[in-house]
Amino acid sequence: MKLINEEHLLISLKAGEAFAFDRIYTTYSKMLYTYLYARLDDQDLCSDILQDVFISLWEKRETIRIEASLKSYLFQAIKYKITDQYRRNYKYQKYLTELGDYVNTHFTAPVDNIDQKNQLKGVMHTIDGFPCRMKEIFILSRFEHLSVNSIAEKLSISPQTVKNQLTKALSILREHHAETYLTNMTILMFLFEKLK
DSSP, X not given: OOHHHHHHHHHHHHTTOHXXXXXXXXXXXXXXXXXXXXXXXXXXXXXXXXXXXXXXXXXXXXXXXXXXXXXXXXXXXXXXHHHHHHHHHHHHHHHHHHHHHHHHHXXXXXXXXXXXXXXXXXXXXXXXXXXXXXXXXXXXXXXXXXXHHHHHHHHTSOHHHHHHHHHHHHHHHHHHSTXXXXXXXXXXXXXXXXXX
């Protein structure tokens, strides 16, 4: 995109002209997605972040100040989102580690508890294997007891995306842990309350 063309697009974008937004999206979305995927390796999460960045661009179009180029601005926004995602992922990995430690120290001795302990470890392993965004939404919903709307607001995504991710997560858990799903989820929620 030539500089003069970019300036024209930015003026048109600020005026709220959809064609300018479409042109910017068409020009940059693929390279931004490739950059995201190389760092996060999660298609759903990358799509969500890309959508967030472009929604933010549209919502802030009237007040946006771009010092260098539009490309630099978009990549900077993507880098910020990646850093934020790494920070969040670290926090939830820490939750899962603390939960694992709690299970290891509080479910000891009797043979009955060994099976339950192994089942809980299986559920934790499944949750840990969720895509980053799904895991984050699931933990916010089930362990921090946030509502769908609160999660959507906190993560800057739509409530429908939250619902879709929760439905997928619960479906995966039921599929992998059908016999023990309800018991394990009750225990896990109780344990997370104790860890806070």
